[in-house]
Amino acid sequence: MSENFKGFIYDKDADGIVTLTMDMAGPVNAMNADFRAAIEWLADRLEAEEGLTGVVITSGKSTFFAGGDIKEMAQARAADAGQWFEIIERMKAQLRRIEKLPVPIAAAINGAALGGGLEICLACNYRVAWNSSKVAIGLPEVTLGLLPGSGGVVRSIHMLGLEKALPLILEGTRLAPAKARESGLVDALVDDLEELLPAAKAWVKANPDAGLKPWDKKGYAMRDSIYDPRVTGLLSAASPQYFAKTRGLLPAPARILSLAHDAVCVDFDAALRIETRSLVELMLSPVCKNLINSTFLQMNRINSGASRPRDIGKTSVSRVGILGAGMMGQGIAYACAMAGIETVLKDVSLQAAEKGRAYTDSLLTKRLAKGSLTEEQKAVILARIKATADNADLRGCDLIVEAVFESIDLKKKVIQETESLLAEGGVFGSNTSTLPITLLAGASRRPENFIGVHFFSPVDKMPLVEIICGKQTSEATLAKAYDFARQIGKTPIVVNDSLGFFTSRVFGTYLDEGCRLLVEGLDPIFIDNMGRLVGMPVGPLTVFDEVSLELNRKVAETQRQLGIYGSRSDSSVAVEVAERLTMEFGRGGRHHGGGFYEYPAGGPKLIWPGLYELYRKHDVGIDAGDAKDRLLFRQVVEALKCLQEGVLRSVPEGNIGSLMGIGAPVWTGGFIQFVNTYGLQRFIDRCDELASRYGERFKAPGIVAEKLAAGEVFE
Incomplete structure (x- = not known):
């Protein structure tokens, strides 16, 4: 007879095996208040069950279990710390009661078991999973600034040993079923979903004495000992390794390593208690708040279509044309072909177009070598790309994306030559990174069907697309561009037209502030180090070399010709430095033979000595704290200006755009979210300090004071 308590469906068969099917209210099973009540009910029910021979835990959802309630x-x-400690401890106590039952318990994993879902499975004696791409196994809590706090750290270390467990916990790796079995997190796989429950029950019947875990048996000794030199060496090496990755800005990896040390020093239940304390500490940290708010809650809002027009039906692209087979065009072609879209890659010569198509061939060859692709699949994907020098081959495309050089004249020329070849209702997109879409749309005969579709390099790795609406862009065109971005697996943010839009405009301030510090006399190596220490992927001078000083100079030249230079943001010092280094010294950046740095063959990059002669001064009077804040706050202020001016349509798009398109420090949760946990008044005060010392560009935009007066934060 079946029982149901808060979505926990309890069935006992004639063999004495209880099947517990989790099918809680809502789209997924989660560790919320209902779960906490249900798991306690389950522990009571199982302990009182007469004739119990085993338990199988499975899910009634397509996802096995979604984890904690984010x-x-x-x-x-912070005031809730004690309460949360008790809540988590009580829930974990129920898992321990179930784990200690003297009968075998199997988890039948029919969908993704991530975080808390896997932790439930780890409390079982056996785990069998459906061998499907719909199943993912892992402990990804570190990506949200947390750790697996429902027994995940302690159980995985006891089960797998430190050497295998630590990388899984510290990196938050999501494993396919086969990899999960290799790791030891899963014991067996079935290829057919219908075989899953029978396989779990068969194991229970065949292993009646498998009830107690090793750590609950008398005489248990953990495989890893703190007195083992191998263990101490592993922990000693891991600390500096992860500090180098996080630069000390993300507390979760350090806390996980500390807990791992404790887990091999104390008994199992004491380690579980330390694990709870560690989880609560991280839950209440600003970094965790930032990561949860931006990379989970706001990311879900964006990917679920919050910025897409709601009253327009979903569309898809079946044929796309790409103008320009250079670095950006070839990357866009790869993304389209991988998504199953027929792709026409057009350049001025067939040779150039074929070279762009060869880029996809090279990426597919790498996937083939890794075993993630077959020869047949590679051939099918590559066949989707037609390389051509003939505009006529673009006829009938649903979408054409121009990815030619950042020249207004060239872009207008290709728009006028190819727009008429679009299918009826087709959309023309520009991959420009700086030029206003409304200006480019002046070359279009259908400006309502014209939109900015700004990709980031390298396209195959960068997950963001910045969609820019011109003054005449229609809602239908926006919907089509949004759907296209989702179709090729990208996260789209939607912004309004502006010189540099959002990402390029804010990114430009990072380059500019780095150049200002250089001109003021700071050591260039110090400047780049300050950028990295604040959490940017690389320093401002290094990244300026990568994106090209010569390109920056040419863009500024184009903007001056159009009369729009400096109309939106002040990045004048970066332009002045770029013009001086390129025009006087021929130093256009890495791909032009060198810029701020020299790049000797086979060796590490070196600062170009001429920089010291041109700019280096002593006793500058700028300390590390101010240098770091200048590099960070300059970008935050510009992001807030974009929000205030309506370039940004929403706070989530500012946060996700800055994280995924600009490389905002992960710990901030994005440039706008950073202000929330820094404190609005504190932010205004620090901006005032920086403005008094270094210039009005640091003044906090009025929108911050408005939020403060209203008692609100940026959401």
Whole structure:
């Protein structure tokens, strides 16, 4: 007879095996208040069950279990620390009661088991999973600034040993079923979903004495000992390794390593208690709040279509044309072909177009070598790309994306030559990174069908697309561009037209502030180090070399010709430095033989000595704290200006755009979210300090004071 308590469906068969099917209210199973009540009910029910011979735990959802209730965690406050400690401890106590039952317990994993879902499975004696691409196994809590706090750290270390467990926990790796079995997180796989429950029950019947875990048996000794030189060496090496990755800005990896040390020093239950304390500490940290708010809650809002027009039906692209087979065009072609879209890659010569197509061939060859692709699949994907020098081959495309050089005249020329070849209702997109879409749309006969579709390099790795609406861009065109971005697996943010839009405009301030520090006399190596220490992927001078000083100079030249230079943001010092280094010294950046740095063959990059002669001064009077804040706050202020001016349509798009398109420090949760946990008044005060010392560009935009007066934060 079946029982149902808060979505926990309890069935006992004639063999004495209880099948517990989790099918809680809502789209997924989650560790919320209902779960905490249900898991306690389950522990009581199983302990009282007469004739119990085993338990199988499975899910009634397509996802096995989604993990902790992230929204609930996001609302936790410091004053709630003691309460949260008790809540988590009580829930974990129920898992321990179930784990200690003297009968075998199997988890039948029919969908993704990530975080808390896997932690439930780890409390079982056996785990069998459906061998499907719909199943993912892992402990990804570190990506949200957390750790697996429902027994995940302690159980995985006891089960797998430190050497295998630590990388899985510290990197938050999501494993396919086969990889999960290799790792030891899963014991067996079935190829057919219908075989899953029978396989779990068969194991239970065949292993009646498998009930107690090793750590609950008398005489248990953990495989890893703190007195083992191999263990101490592993922990000693891991600390500096992960500090180098996080630069000390993300507390979760350090806390996980500390807990790992404790887990091999104390008994199992004491380690679980330390694990709870560590989780609560991280839950209440600003970094965790930032990551949960931006990379989970706001990311879900964006990917679920919050910025897409709601009253327009979903569309898809079946044939796309790409103008320009250079670095950007070839990357866009690869993304389209991988998504199953027929792609026409057009350049001025067939040779250039074929070279762009060869880029996809090279990427597919790498996937083939890794075993993630077959020869047949590679051939099918590559066949989707037609390389051509003939505009006529673009006829009938649903979408054409121009990815030619950042020249207004060239872009207008290709628009006028190819727009008429679009299918009826087709959309023309520009991959420009700086030129206003409304200006480019002046060359279009259908400006309502014209939109900015700004990709980031390298396209095959960068997950963001910045969609820019011109003054005449229609809602239908926006919907089509948004759907296209999702179709090729990208996250789209939607912004309004502006010189540099959002990402390029804010990114330009990072380059500019780095150049200002250089002109003021700071050591260029110090400047780049300050950028990295604040959490940017690379320093401002290094990245300026990568994106090209020569390109920056040419863009500024184009903007001056159009009369729009400096109309939106002040990045004048970066332009002045770029013009001086390129025109006087022929130093256009890395791909032009060198810029701020020299790049000797086979060796590490070196600062170009001429920089010291041109700019280096002593006793500058700028300390590390100010240098770091200047590089960070300059970008935050510009992001807030974009929000205030309506370039940004929403706070989530500012946060996700800055994280995924600009490389905002992960710990901030994005440039606008950073202000929330820094404190609005504190932010205004620090901006005033920086403005008084270094210039009005650091003054906090009025929108911050408005939020403060209203008692609100940026959401």
